[in-house]
Amino acid sequence: MDLPVIVLHPAAVVPAYATEGDAGSDLVSVAEVTLPKAGGRALVPTGLAIALPFGYGGFVLPRSGLAAKFGVTVVNAPGLIDSGYRGEIKVALVNTDPDTDYTVKVGDRVAQLVVMPVEHLNFQVVESLPESARGEGGFGSTGH
Helix, strand or coil: CCCCEEECCCCCCCCCCCCCCCCCEEEECCCCEEECCCCCEEEEECCEEECCCCCEEEEEECCHHHHHHHCEEECCCCEEECCCCCCCCEEEEEECCCCCCEEECCCCEEEEEEEEECCCCCCCCCCCCCCCCCCCCCCCCCCC
């Protein structure tokens, strides 16, 4: 399936899969942005806009290398791009390193975009829910 992409900035890089079989395509920064240590965050522009078809969502996920090496991740992971959105894709990054600022440079891969089908369901108010093995067990209820 082809996905329409508009290039809004001369430094923008059209998303591409690094290797065959990859689920995520790279999103690249078009600006230099410094993320201050200990929780500094910023919206990093990609210079791209896309038109997802109805029934699909774009999920912006962290790059494992940035997270493991530098403590930089996507704040709202996964970020969600709805099918009706036509603005520039921006990535909300945060620096979790307590000691070192991190600078994103123009051309750096900052996140991955995964496009997936999404279901639209009708929410129906009921008196009770069907039984399940887990029941109402919440956070931490299945072990460590």
